[in-house]
Amino acid sequence: MDCFRDDPNQTVPLQLVDKNDYEALVEGSDPFLQNFMAHNRFEASFGQTLIIPNRDGAVEKVLLGTQGWPEDPRGWVLLGAKAGAGCSPTPALHLDDKDMEAQEQLQFYLGWGLASYRFGRYLSKEAKPKAAIYVPETVNRAALKNQLEAVFLARDLVNTPAEDMGPAELAGQAMEIAEEFGAEVQLTRGKELLEANYPAIYAVGKGSHRPPTLIDLRWGNPDHPKLSLVGKGVVFDAGGLDLKGATSMRWMKKDMGGGAITLALAKLIMAEKLPVRLRLLIPAVENAAGPEAYRPGDVIQTRKGISVEIHNTDAEGRIVMCDALAEALTESPDLLINMATLTGAARVALGQDLPGFWTQETELARALEDAADEVADPVWRMPLWRPYRKMLNSTIADISNCATGPLGGAITAALYLHEFVKPFANWIHFDVFAWRNDAQPGSPKGGEASALRAVFRFLEKRYRD
Template structure:
């Protein structure tokens, strides 16, 4: 699971665009004898995934949502969602050159979710697993979405685009809304979502947000036991005002630079309404310096913690 995640993150974007990432998922699914469903291009609009489409429509390779399932239908439903931005220019709110250097790793959430799925399937945990991976490249061309655009998400939420570089939460929003529709026992998403998380906690300690404090405590304990540390952060409701919009339900970025990881998590929470519990990991997926068991480069984060919790509960 760890090697799968690391290898995908380390692959440069010229070798791992949306087409190649889909192919890697299909190879994974074939190995485990699973069926894959893909919704791509304008079909995303027809099937009501407008935010995934908007973020990825400027790229040479079409945006898409990749899905597969495993396990017995009667078992508890666990759904995993991973951010699959194969490269992030920032869109029209373009990143400075230094900010783009590591953006091949912006699909680190998808890579880690795929690694976690492997661990769950290989251990034959007693869950009905569903995996949703929205895949895009946030590129710049004529069809690029713009600051000031209003998007209507899958669940009906209207989103004002305050910054096109806050694109990961948009594609996750549509995928989380789909995951939520079947009211699963648990939804876990992983995403290389905010620089604010790194400013607060550095590269080795991902923030964990959850609608269930008992779940959060269990994930922290499982992470501590497996050298995969997490840090519980609050879904602080008063900060909703920081992503308020005068013309839509919510702004994807907001005007304030404060509490960026928290406000991103608050944004995502709007798309989870029916699931019994939800956990969001704002991971870095990169080791800037080699450590024991963690070579330099793409790294697994959150896999061992979530797997340890699931094994204890459903093993």
């Protein structure tokens, strides 16, 4: 990546300073530098940068403030991102701090790399050069690169407009990644889904002129523990016949965010050679209001044999997911994780920073939370509150695809999916936003790889550490 250097030569120091460090620095400087720093109003506040010139006007060093450290577990990531965004692109820098722990270093350089992200596919102007920094050998450079590439892949997929990211294009991305790592991909398209007994996926996708597609990727040694991932791949969600309003529909290119994140996670697993037998299933569909679209009041069949009454065609993600989840369990995996941009209710409850997850296994939840803390990628456990299951009752089918009332929407969505995985216990469901409405250091507005690093660290600790 252009923002990193492997050679410390011809770099200048990047010095971390708090208020006390800065005051000592000012006292020990000549009048020229004292006046220069005062004129630039440098106060050593968190993430503030100041380029210090020498007498010839060349850069002598760069100061990076740490005063007022935020109450945020992502502190080192945010500091690195602020530095990467705020420093001049020339010359390259090296971090002048030998007291940082290994994990702090990795998070700092990760933040620096995240700040270099730019989705420029449709922009006519070339990107401006980014500031570069030397990454010392004490940092696992390969792991750093692999994590950043995975995050960038997820962001790119979500940011791509639906006209260029339909079911076929998402499948193409999966095939490219599979070829890179020697994985196998099977695609089931259109009416083939009915022949292969994926009726729910077909029911949602048949309303679009773009055929629904089930992406099925396999990789790894068959003797290793089986890990199954399922990602919601609704490439655009118009709401079906329960058509969304303009405001709600505007950003629905992001409704394949769960599929994007699980595909990026699969790439990271393969790049890091995690000792698992991986299977990734992404039901890729467009939820359109076409002449073949499924209707409110329809009763559809599912792969597991559970009949579903359609209360609202805009609750389509859980419908396509349930067929994929049922298939994932046929191989009796050690662990099943699904990710989906499933409900607005989860965003109302947790906002855009905290991906919510559900599991009935407390040990899994604790291990995931510990891993998330380690890598400063927060997640939040939500309740799988069984008494709410009655809110999904139907008088003419085994279950309704959503509750009739607005309360507990994220929980009832999780309970719907739970019907298709029980009695299997080692299941984790993520309801992710996969998006940012506003930018923060290292995370521009747009697509985001919600919980990707947390989940990977959890898997790494479970299967490799």
